[in-house]
Amino acid sequence: MHLAYPAVLSALLFCTGLYGVLARRNAILVLMSVELMLNAVNLNLVAFDVWLSRAAEETLHSGQALTLFTITIAAAEIGIGLAIVLAVHRNRGTSDIDKLRDTAEGHETDGPDHDAPTAGQAEKAEATA
Amino acid sequence: MTTTTLAALVPLLPFLGAAAGLLLGRTAPGFVRPLAVLPTLASLVLAAVVAVRQGGDQAIDAATELTPTGSVPIELALHIDGFAALVAVLVGVVATCVQIYSMGYLREDPRYPSYAALVSLFTSAMLLVVYSGDLMVLLVGWEIMGICSYFLVGHYWETPEARAASIKAFLVTKLGDVPFLIGLFALATDAGSFRITKILGTVANGGLDHPTLIALLLLAGVAGKSAQFPLHTWLPDAMAGPTPVSALIHAATMVAAGVYFVARLLPVFEASQAAMIVLAVMAAVTMIGSGLAALAQDDIKRVLAYSTIGQLGYMTGALAVADRGAAVFHLLSHGAFKALLFLAAGVIIHASGTNSLAAMSRMGHLRDRVPDAFWTMTVALLALAAIPPFSGFFSKESVLGAAEHVATGHAENIPGAAGWTVLIAGLVTALLTAAYAMRLWLLAFRGRGAEAPDHGRQPLTMTVVLWVLAVPSLAVGAFAYRALPDWFDGRDLAPTLTTSVLGTGVALVGGIVTYATWRHTTAVAARVPLGAVAAHPEGDAAQVEAEAIASHAPVYGGVAYAPDPADPGRLLLGPLHRHAAVGFHLDAVYRTLFVRPVQAGASLVRFLDREVVDTYVRGAGALPRWLGIAVRRAQTGNVQTYVSALLAGTVVLAVAAVLVATGA
Numbered sequence: 019m020h021l022a023y024p025a026v027l028s029a030l031l032f033c034t035g036l037y038g039v040l041a042r043r044n045a046i047l048v049l050m051s052v053e054l055m056l057n058a059v060n061l062n063l064v065a066f067d068v069w070l071s072r073a074a075e076e077t078l079h080s081g082q083a084l085t086l087f088t089i090t091i092a093a094a095e096i097g098i099g100l101a102i103v104l105a106v107h108r109n110r111g112t113s114d115i116d117k118l119r120d121t122a123e124g125h126e127t128d129g130p131d132h133d134a135p136t137a138g139q140a141e142k143a144e145a146t147a
Numbered sequence: 148m149t150t151t152t153l154a155a156l157v158p159l160l161p162f163l164g165a166a167a168g169l170l171l172g173r174t175a176p177g178f179v180r181p182l183a184v185l186p187t188l189a190s191l192v193l194a195a196v197v198a199v200r201q202g203g204d205q206a207i208d209a210a211t212e213l214t215p216t217g218s219v220p221i222e223l224a225l226h227i228d229g230f231a232a233l234v235a236v237l238v239g240v241v242a243t244c245v246q247i248y249s250m251g252y253l254r255e256d257p258r259y260p261s262y263a264a265l266v267s268l269f270t271s272a273m274l275l276v277v278y279s280g281d282l283m284v285l286l287v288g289w290e291i292m293g294i295c296s297y298f299l300v301g302h303y304w305e306t307p308e309a310r311a312a313s314i315k316a317f318l319v320t321k322l323g324d325v326p327f328l329i330g331l332f333a334l335a336t337d338a339g340s341f342r343i344t345k346i347l348g349t350v351a352n353g354g355l356d357h358p359t360l361i362a363l364l365l366l367a368g369v370a371g372k373s374a375q376f377p378l379h380t381w382l383p384d385a386m387a388g389p390t391p392v393s394a395l396i397h398a399a400t401m402v403a404a405g406v407y408f409v410a411r412l413l414p415v416f417e418a419s420q421a422a423m424i425v426l427a428v429m430a431a432v433t434m435i436g437s438g439l440a441a442l443a444q445d446d447i448k449r450v451l452a453y454s455t456i457g458q459l460g461y462m463t464g465a466l467a468v469a470d471r472g473a474a475v476f477h478l479l480s481h482g483a484f485k486a487l488l489f490l491a492a493g494v495i496i497h498a499s500g501t502n503s504l505a506a507m508s509r510m511g512h513l514r515d516r517v518p519d520a521f522w523t524m525t526v527a528l529l530a531l532a533a534i535p536p537f538s539g540f541f542s543k544e545s546v547l548g549a550a551e552h553v554a555t556g557h558a559e560n561i562p563g564a565a566g567w568t569v570l571i572a573g574l575v576t577a578l579l580t581a582a583y584a585m586r587l588w589l590l591a592f593r594g595r596g597a598e599a600p601d602h603g604r605q606p607l608t609m610t611v612v613l614w615v616l617a618v619p620s621l622a623v624g625a626f627a628y629r630a631l632p633d634w635f636d637g638r639d640l641a642p643t644l645t646t647s648v649l650g651t652g653v654a655l656v657g658g659i660v661t662y663a664t665w666r667h668t669t670a671v672a673a674r675v676p677l678g679a680v681a682a683h684p685e686g687d688a689a690q691v692e693a694e695a696i697a698s699h700a701p702v703y704g705g706v707a708y709a710p711d712p713a714d715p716g717r718l719l720l721g722p723l724h725r726h727a728a729v730g731f732h733l734d735a736v737y738r739t740l741f742v743r744p745v746q747a748g749a750s751l752v753r754f755l756d757r758e759v760v761d762t763y764v765r766g767a768g769a770l771p772r773w774l775g776i777a778v779r780r781a782q783t784g785n786v787q788t789y790v791s792a793l794l795a796g797t798v799v800l801a802v803a804a805v806l807v808a809t810g811a
Contacts, residue, residue: 036794039787039790040787040790040791040794041787115785115786115787116785116787118784118786119783119784119785120784121782121784122782122783122784122785123779123780123781123782123783123784
């Protein structure tokens with residue numbers, strides 16, 4: 019089988035995943051898209067490993083070994099990711115990525131952080147007095 | 148052991164005691180009291196042994212050079228003549244008495260360990276000054292005393308008076324110490340050595356190039372340390388410290404260091420007639436001014452402080468007429484009776500709960516509460532007023548006799564004007580001294596009104612010490628004026644008839660006039676109630692004193708002043724009283740001359756720093772800050788936007804890399 023088939027398939031998979039990551043609003047779908055991208059990489063790894071080891075005299079099949087690693091790590095990653103999404107959903111009542119903007123500039127935080135700037139101002143006033 | 152070894156141990160023992168006290172003060176509080184008293188006592192014994200072995204003969208000299216120090220060598224040197232031996236014994240006696248007294252006075256004070264260690268360190272520094280034969284080593288002791296005085300005056304640092312007084316004492320004495328240091332360098336450059344013996348040898352050969360300049364520079368340091376006009380203003384304020392400290396540092400020893408220094412280097416000063424005249428005028432102004440001020444003070448310790456300044460004026464007066472025997476004789480007897488006066492004043496303040504004479508004069512039976520303090524203080528006041536046969540009479544007469552000797556033209560080299568200045572000022576001061584001593588005694592012990600509060604018996608450590616010091620105040624003078632010339636430079640110290648009659652006469656006049664005035668005003672006292680006593684009369688003496696000092700200004704409107712129409716001093720001084728109570732406005736003058744300009748300079752620097760320097764700093768920071776604000780706007784919080792930007796960047800980089808690789 020020519021190398022072009024798996025390579026094109028992997029590129030398509032990757033682009034689909036990229037589109038999902040960039041355009042989807044639901045966090046779970048974004049995670050699934052990440053899985054697609056990972057699997058595109060896996061496919062590439064296996065395909066190129068086979069292609070390269072055909073020419074070599076002896077090989078360790080490191081590409082295929084790395085694929086196994088990627089699958090394991092992807093499993094762990096999706097577990098943690100889903101747990102976070104679940105926790106966010108329980109906390110906020112939504113898992114819509116557009117609405118999770120806590121790190122934005124000028125975002126109003128609520129909680130004990132509010133006292134910090136006032137305390138700083140008080141210290142400054144003491145120092146000048 | 149050789150006498151040199153013993154003499155080296157004398158300053159060393161209290162120093163080791165101080166170091167051990169500072170180290171063990173917290174961990175082993177049981178050792179603090181022995182560590183405070185025993186080294187001081189041991190060094191007293193050793194100083195006495197050294198004095199007996201020296202015996203007024205040839206001075207003991209020993210020197211060792213630890214390391215070469217450049218052009219003029221600095222050596223660890225001892226120079227023990229009769230002056231040094233006897234002054235060391237005085238320092239040992241007073242320091243031991245003060246350490247024992249402090250055990251009772253500060254018995255509940257949480258800071259007693261550091262206090263006792265500092266007193267030991269101070270004692271060691273003073274003994275170093277007394278024994279040192281090298282001016283640089285002397286200067287080390289001189290400065291250690293200054294810093295110890297700063298710490299000890301500020302012992303009650305909770306009160307603003309004590310904080311201000313400690314800083315004032317430090318700054319004013321340092322103001323004198325800077326010219327003093329320059330004077331020492333100039334002297335050493337001229338003489339080629341810091342050793343006292345070599346310097347005196349150079350002076351005797353006329354090898355001093357700038358005698359007037361050197362003498363005047365050294366006099367500045369002496370005026371600062373010995374509280375002479377115009378650098379005396381720190382001493383009355385230093386009374387905000389605990390009473391034993393006042394007794395040790397501000398009456399008997401440290402303030403005497405300046406006088407002792409001049410006595411040691413008297414030939415250097417004698418080489419310049421101008422310096423002797425300056426010394427005489429300084430002594431005269433100090434004596435009369437402090438006598439008037441003492442008559443107007445309301446705080447019992449401030450009366451004694453001004454009295455100390457006046458008595459030191461006598462000593463510098465004696466030095467101005469080139470009689471160091473008389474000066475050191477007065478130093479010795481004054482050290483004993485002034486320490487006694489202060490320690491007794493501490494007992495009185497504890498018993499009455501106030502330091503205000505106006506309040507004491509409205510308190511009945513105070514003397515029955517403190518019989519020991521009453522009797523010993525009476526002895527000490529008689530000695531202070533120079534009534535025969537108390538010790539103060541003989542020492543003061545030796546000063547007046549020396550002045551008369553010079554005034555009548557019996558001495559060469561010394562201008563007769565100096566003699567007349569000292570003699571007349573001394574007689575006027577004798578009058579004033581007797582007047583304020585009488586006023587103090589009458590107001591403190593002959594008060595009428597409500598019973599004095601009963602605080603129970605005074606601690607034994609505090610009363611025994613008074614009697615120990617009463618012995619030299621009472622008896623030493625008559626014995627000493629015959630023995631001392633052997634120890635000093637052989638000049639006769641016996642009182643002459645003219646000055647004795649004159650001095651005792653004016654003293655009696657001063658006392659009687661004050662008594663008559665008091666009889667006149669005492670009726671007024673009953674009509675004008677006054678008084679405030681410490682809030683915690685059951686506390687230890689130190690706490691009572693701290694409270695008395697803290698409450699004096701709010702109750703009476705000033706640390707030195709009380710609106711008491713029944714005060715005999717007010718009647719005697721008339722319109723002068725207002726000015727004398729505040730020390731003739733010298734503090735106000737210094738405030739306008741020095742404090743205000745410094746404060747104005749400080750606010751100018753503050754303005755320059757805040758408005759000018761900071762503007763540049765803020766301007767330099769403005770551009771990065773604006774850039775930061777602009778970049779922060781890109782932070783939308785939407786993760787997908789970030790990833791899109793990341794992708795776009797990656798694509799651009801990839802394309803660029805491909806283009807570069809293909810060489811397009």
